[in-house]
Amino acid sequence: MTAPTRPLRADARRNREAILAAAGELFGEQGDEAQIEEVAARAGLGVGTVYRHFADKQALLAAIVGRRFEAATELARSVDELTDAGEAFERLLYGYLESVCADSAFRRALLGPEEPRWESIAAQKEAFREVVSRIVQRAVDAAVLRADFGVDDFVRVTRGAMANMPDDADWRRHVELQLEGIRP
Amino acid sequence: MTAPTRPLRADARRNREAILAAAGELFGEQGDEAQIEEVAARAGLGVGTVYRHFADKQALLAAIVGRRFEAATELARSVDELTDAGEAFERLLYGYLESVCADSAFRRALLGPEEPRWESIAAQKEAFREVVSRIVQRAVDAAVLRADFGVDDFVRVTRGAMANMPDDADWRRHVELQLEGIRP
DNA sequence: CGTGAACCGGAATTCCGATTCCGCTTAGAA
DNA sequence: TTCTAAGCGGAATCGGAATTCCGGTTCACG
Numbered sequence: 001m002t003a004p005t006r007p008l009r010a011d012a013r014r015n016r017e018a019i020l021a022a023a024g025e026l027f028g029e030q031g032d033e034a035q036i037e038e039v040a041a042r043a044g045l046g047v048g049t050v051y052r053h054f055a056d057k058q059a060l061l062a063a064i065v066g067r068r069f070e071a072a073t074e075l076a077r078s079v080d081e082l083t084d085a086g087e088a089f090e091r092l093l094y095g096y097l098e099s100v101c102a103d104s105a106f107r108r109a110l111l112g113p114e115e116p117r118w119e120s121i122a123a124q125k126e127a128f129r130e131v132v133s134r135i136v137q138r139a140v141d142a143a144v145l146r147a148d149f150g151v152d153d154f155v156r157v158t159r160g161a162m163a164n165m166p167d168d169a170d171w172r173r174h175v176e177l178q179l180e181g182i183r184p
Numbered sequence: 185m186t187a188p189t190r191p192l193r194a195d196a197r198r199n200r201e202a203i204l205a206a207a208g209e210l211f212g213e214q215g216d217e218a219q220i221e222e223v224a225a226r227a228g229l230g231v232g233t234v235y236r237h238f239a240d241k242q243a244l245l246a247a248i249v250g251r252r253f254e255a256a257t258e259l260a261r262s263v264d265e266l267t268d269a270g271e272a273f274e275r276l277l278y279g280y281l282e283s284v285c286a287d288s289a290f291r292r293a294l295l296g297p298e299e300p301r302w303e304s305i306a307a308q309k310e311a312f313r314e315v316v317s318r319i320v321q322r323a324v325d326a327a328v329l330r331a332d333f334g335v336d337d338f339v340r341v342t343r344g345a346m347a348n349m350p351d352d353a354d355w356r357r358h359v360e361l362q363l364e365g366i367r368p
Numbered sequence: 369c370g371t372g373a374a375c376c377g378g379a380a381t382t383c384c385g386a387t388t389c390c391g392c393t394t395a396g397a398a
Numbered sequence: 399t400t401c402t403a404a405g406c407g408g409a410a411t412c413g414g415a416a417t418t419c420c421g422g423t424t425c426a427c428g
Contacts (some may be wrong), residue, residue, distance in 0.1 A: 009374060009425055035415065037378095046377035051417065111295075150189055156358040160344025163295055174340040181365025193395060193404060219385065221408095230407035235387065 016053050018043040024067075027105035034060055034105075062104060062120045069124035070094055073097040076131040084146035088135050097158060097175065098158050101165050111162055146184045156181065200237050202227040207244050211289035216245055218289075232328045245289060246304045252290040253308035256280055260315040269360075272319050272326035281342060281359065295346055330368045341366065 008016065014087055019149050022042035026034035030149045054060040075095045082088040100107050109118060110112075129151060138152055139145040164171040192200065206226035206366040210218035220241055224231045238244040259279045284291050293302060302309075313335060320338055323329045341362050348355040 011425065012375065015376085037415080038416085040378095048378065048419085049376055049416080057314075057416065105375070152354075153357070153361065154363070156348050156354065159347040160358060160362070163343040163347035164340050170340065173337070173342060177337065177340070178362060178367045179343070179365065181361045181363065194397065199405085220387085224407095231387080232389085232407055233405075236405065240387080241386065336427060 002059070012053075015043070015045055019060070020063065020067075021051055024064050024103075026062060026063050028103040031104040031108050032057075038062075040042055047166070058117060059120070061109075062118065065106055065109045066121040066124050067116070068099065068103060069121060069128050072099060073124070073128045074129055076128065076135060080131060080135055080138075084136075085138040085142035089139040089144060091130065093154075093175065094134055094159070097161050097171065098153065100162055101168065101171065104166070107162055107165060111159060111160055143184055145182055149182055153182065190303040190347060196237075199227070199229055199233055202229065203234055203237055203244070204247065204251075208248050208287075211245060212287040215288040216241075217290050220244075226282050242301060243304070245293075246302065248307040249290055249293045249302070252283065252287060253305060253312050256283060257308070257312045257315055260312065260319060261284070264315060264319055264322075267324035269319075273323040276316065276319055277338075277342070277359065281345050281355065284342070284346055285352065285355065288350070291346055293348060295343060310330050327368050329366055333366055337366065 007013075019039065023034075023039045026042060036046055036050055039051045039060070043050075050060070050125055054063065075090055079088045079091045079095070082091070098099060100110065132154055133151045136145065136149065136151055140149055157175075160178065161171045161175050165176045192198075203223065207218075207223045209227060210223055220234055221231055223244070225232075226235045234244070238247065246355050259278055263272045263275040263279065266275070284294065316338055317335045320329065320333065320335055324331060324333055341359075344362065345355045348358045
């Protein structure tokens with residue numbers, strides 16, 4: 001598949017990071033409305049350079065969102081170490097939602113419908129889902145969550161909270177209400 | 185304010201309705217992505233005619249969304265007639281959500297942040313909110329809802345459900361879970 | 369150093385949907 | 399029936415953002 005690509009030249013690698021950093025900030029603030037030209041400017045580069053590293057805007061967006069998923073998966077893995085299933089679940093829930101709250105591109109990617117648009121990060125999504133699934137199952141077994149609660153419900157609850165972002169007080173209140181409803 | 189506008193010519197009135205009908209369908213299916221040219225085509229008219237009736241795309245969108253709000257308010261008023269406060273609340277909740285589910289432009293207008301964009305329908309929104317407020321209050325007084333439940337929570341819960349649309353099974357399940365959480 | 373493959377910058381181009389413009393048509397008052 | 403203000407159609411224009419292109423620059427290997 002991926003031909004034996006020789007490593008990037010040092011400056012190119014640096015620039016690539018600068019682009020990802022700039023895009024991370026801008027997409028985080030403005031979602032996909034942020035413009036490539038602005039990303040390039042914030043990275044201190046020309047648009048041409050952005051396009052040398054990413055085929056198109058969508059690819060850049062996907063790179064960012066993919067990273068967020070990876071971070072979320074890492075969070076999930078780390079809370080899964082906790083002995084207390086209930087605590088693991090709550091930490092996952094809030095930790096995940098906080099990361100979503102902080103990035104509107106991530107948020108929109110999650111709230112929007114599955115589109116062919118996000119094919120490229122299907123693997124990351126799946127990885128996250130798997131760990132979440134495990135944590136939810138543990139919480140159910142520990143009778144911290146109602147017996148019929150499943151991963152899909154986790155998705156519903158979190159999407160619900162996202163719909164009340166970015167105001168912090170707002171979504172937290174909504175999560176509290178929901179927590180009342182998903183206990184046994 | 186509104187100058188003594190003489191009534192529209194018969195054909196113009198008919199066309200205006202055709203445009204609203206076409207736009208209602210298209211925006212309902214595709215949200216604001218639907219194109220004016222398509223609206224005009226479905227109404228069997230030219231784009232110029234659409235612009236003769238509505239200043240711009242946003243105005244047309246607002247006209248549609250405003251109508252949805254009015255319908256929702258009417259629904260709310262009618263369930264407010266019911267004696268049983270609990271039933272009134274549930275009928276409002278589900279009735280409202282069903283109408284939202286059926287129209288993606290309405291949904292997006294509700295899910296998106298308040299923008300100056302929707303100024304023109306502020307009155308309709310406010311009217312709806314007021315009736316909802318009354319119904320929620322009755323439900324709280326009747327101890328059908330937890331004492332600290334307010335209109336804002338109604339907004340949170342419904343936004344939450346919308347985030348899980350348009351799949352029907354999905355949002356209904358989510359509402360059920362939430363209902364568990366908002367009872368006393 | 370000397371070279372050339374990799375890179376970079378950013379003006380120019382492409383795309384695409386909203387909006388305008390104006391000559392033609394028609395309802396409906398006289 | 400006539401006349402004209404109100405309406406209509408849709409090609410042409412505008413605008414704003416993505417993407418391309420290519421002459422000039424820079425790393426890094428010999």
